[in-house]
Amino acid sequence: MQITILGGGGFLGRKLANRLAKDGSLGGQAITGLTLFDLASPPAPEARFPVRCIGGDVADPAAVAAAIPAGTAVVFHLAAVVSAAAEADFDLGIKVNLHGTLAVLQACRALGTRPRVVFTSSVASFGGGQDAVVPDDGRQLPTNSYGAQKAIGELLLQDATRKGFLDAVNIRLPTVMVRPGRPNKAASSFVSAIIREPLLGLSTDCPVPPEFAVWICSPRSAMEWFLHAATMDTAALGADRGINPPGRSATVGKMLGALEAVAGPAARAKVGFVFDREVYDIVAGWPAAFAATRARRLGFAEQESLEDLVRAFIEDDLAATRAERGL
Amino acid sequence: MQITILGGGGFLGRKLANRLAKDGSLGGQAITGLTLFDLASPPAPEARFPVRCIGGDVADPAAVAAAIPAGTAVVFHLAAVVSAAAEADFDLGIKVNLHGTLAVLQACRALGTRPRVVFTSSVASFGGGQDAVVPDDGRQLPTNSYGAQKAIGELLLQDATRKGFLDAVNIRLPTVMVRPGRPNKAASSFVSAIIREPLLGLSTDCPVPPEFAVWICSPRSAMEWFLHAATMDTAALGADRGINPPGRSATVGKMLGALEAVAGPAARAKVGFVFDREVYDIVAGWPAAFAATRARRLGFAEQESLEDLVRAFIEDDLAATRAERGL
Incomplete structure (x- = not known):
């Protein structure tokens, strides 16, 4: 099984790469190759399978196509410009978060083999604020450019799923805590x-x-959700590819x-x-809160x-x- | 007041141009110029004000910028690839319905004068089918590429409104009947x-x-809604720029x-x-049905x-x- 992680150099991308390297398999299938893609070529974890590390722009269709070679079964699309940065630079957000996701769509479509795509959408794609408890069929009325671009990415990948180009699971990640490293440009x-x-x-x-x-989750929960989204039977999702996980x-x-x-x-x-x-x-x-009933029923692990x-x-x-x- | 109609050669675009030519004013202000833009240069109505007719591709940023000159106060963005055509040719739908709307956003933003943008979204951006009665805050879960692209266009223009680039009203048009001419590629x-x-x-x-x-409306209702959307006080809309009009x-x-x-x-x-x-x-x-309570309260005319x-x-x-x- 060939796997690609777009945004493989970020905090969650590196954790995911390490986890896959450690497990050596995904959903009972041996991993035969892993491609890590990020703006700067990401570090490779030690693994029993070959790991390719590529630096490139996710908004560049050729670069993304090279990162998703024939035979790729699962693409984790974590590449993004984060919230405060997308708010500060509208064009950069559109480029990475919108055109990047379009490039992922087209690269997966070109394979002709309907790869699973696990896309990290965000709590920021919803509005409502402190008093909201978002129901499973809650409307995405984003109050920031990052959230709007994530909601757009979901619509693109959901429609591409319906068309048979790929098989998407769009996880609206809560705010992930505790992130290591230094304070970054995420508003959270x-x-x-x-x-x-x-x-x-x-x-x-x-x-x-x-x-x-x-509305928060841990990196450990995020990993469990990514792996579940990559291996679950997506027939249970129907047309609705958005998941509000149980943060x-x-x-x-x-x-x-x-x-x-x-x-x-x-x-x-x-x-x-x-x-x-x-x-x-x-x-x-x-x-600040979601019902997350559907995600629990679909087997997404509790926080x-x-x-x-x-x-x-x-x-x-x-x-x-x-x-x-x-x- | 300068006005632009993108998709000015289509059925609704021509009706709107004729109406503006006949009225000579919009919201009590004299019209000083009208630009009609479509793939083929649209016919000009007889009017007391100058009418420019331009042929071009709405996905071409330079062409769209030329169609939205400095001083434009209102842009009617009706240009689209219709439902069955967008379903048959995914890339064409993405090009016109997504990249086209991005080009409109950037052209309006470049003016620096926050023009009103009346965007025709569609009932097709919702799912639910025959049994649905869509509430005012109903979620857009489209079941077709045209609807997905319209929902994406709404998110783009709504976020651009929040950013102060423009001032959008996104009207989810019902199926318009009776259209003149011949059967076309719309599924409806x-x-x-x-x-x-x-x-x-x-x-x-x-x-x-x-x-x-x-869920239907007449061309006459659509015209009333367009004019109301172009002249209403948008402060009443708040962050939510989507209108489910009373079809x-x-x-x-x-x-x-x-x-x-x-x-x-x-x-x-x-x-x-x-x-x-x-x-x-x-x-x-x-x-097949919407509540449309909010639109009625906001003054959109009854069908x-x-x-x-x-x-x-x-x-x-x-x-x-x-x-x-x-x-």
């Missing part, structure tokens, strides 16, 4: 920072108040409570509150507790983050 | 044919059964009843029933009766259709 960067920075011994300012709620609704206060439970009051005391209007205006539009999520970051990513940042 | 072509052909003395086959219901849900049987009431049993007897799977598979996915609609076709379009077809 603070959700990870308020856990990660204190665990690194660093102070950080939270741009939203403690009662602000976020967790948590306030900043609850997150800090979990941090304190795991790492003590000194860690929690590292987090201050400095309101940031620009960040708030983006994230305030995102819904672990906030304490377990903090412990998982310490186990999986804290040392590497410390090393990467020279701390 | 039969909805007009079963009224028009008998009134021309011609026989026609209906590809769906008499109990099949369609009418009618079965084929009811339509033929109206034909008989206006033109007698001989006209009705011209319509036979020959089931067409290809047409049925497209139109069966479209919802006239089916009998009035048949009479309007006889008054407005029958003679021209007869002449055009050499009957």
Whole structure:
């Protein structure tokens, strides 16, 4: 089984590549080759199968076609310009998030073998804000360009599925926490920072108040969902290829409570509150809760507790983050 | 006030151009210029103001920019590849319906003056089929490429509105009946044919059964909605730029009843029933009814009766259709 990860150099892409390398198989089938594609050629994990690493632009149809060779059974399309960056540079967002997904569609279509495509859409494709509990058939009324472009990507891949060009599962990822590394241009960067920075011994300012709620998931849950989406029987999805996975609704206060439970009051005391209007205006539009009944019925795994999520970051990513940042 | 009609050579585009020429003003402001743009340069109506007619490809950014000169206050974006054609040629649909709308977005954005954009989306952007009554916040889950591309166009123009590039009103047009001319590549072509052909003395086959219901509107209603969308206070729309206008849900049987009431049993007897799977598979996915409460509250005019609609076709379009077809 040949697999491609577009955005294979990003946080989730690298985790996924490592997981596939470790497992050596997907859905009971041996992996025979893995292609990792990102703007800069991604690092290759050690694996029993060949790993190709390619640098290129996801909006370049030829580059994307080269990353999805004949025989590719599964494409993970994680390549994207994130929320605050797409908001700051509209044309860049359109290029990567829209034209990139069009290039993926055409490359998969050209194979003629209807590959599975696991596409990371986002909670940001919904509006509604703090009071919303999005039902399974909830409407995507995005309040930011990133979310609009993700909703467009879903429509493209869903229609391509109906046409028989490919077989898409569009996962509307919650805000993933805890991300390693440094704060990035995602408007939701603070959700990870308020856990990660204190665990690194660093102070950080939270741009939203403690009662602000976020629909979150862990990197471990995201991995389980990706693998399930890649191997599930998609007949159960019917025409509707969008999945609202079972994340967790948590306030900043609850997150800090979990941090304190795991790492003590000194860690929690590292987090201050400095309101940031620009960040708030983006994230305030995102819904803070989903029903996610359909995803549960379709076998998408339940999210672990906030304490377990903090412990998982310490186990999986804290040392590497410390090393990467020279701390 | 300068106005542009993209798709100005089509049925609705020509009706709109004629209406603007006759009125001489829009929303109380004198029209100072009208640009009509279509694949082939459209015919100019007689008007008190200058009319420019341009032939070009709506997917060509330079051509579209030329059609939307500085000072343009209102753009009617009616240019599209219709349903069955977009289904038959996926790439053509993407080119015209997606890249075309992107070109319109960028041309309007380049003006820097936030023009009003009235975009014709479609009932085909919704799924649900015969049993659906689409609520005002109903989700667009299209079952055809045309509908998917229209939903994408809406997302683009809605986000561009939020960004302040333009000021969009996206009208999800019902199936417009009665269209003049000949049967065309729209899957819903039969909805007009079963009224028009008998009134021309011609026989026609209906590809769906008499109990099949369609969400319809008249060309007269569509014109009223376009003008209202061009002049309304869009502050009342908020972030949600999609309008489900108050069309009418009618079965084929009811339509033929109206034909008989206006033109007698001989006209009705011209319509036979020959089931067409290809047409049925497209139109069966479209919802047959909408709540349309929000549009009514926002001042969009109510649809006239089916009998009035048949009479309007006889008054407005029958003679021209007869002449055009050499009957």
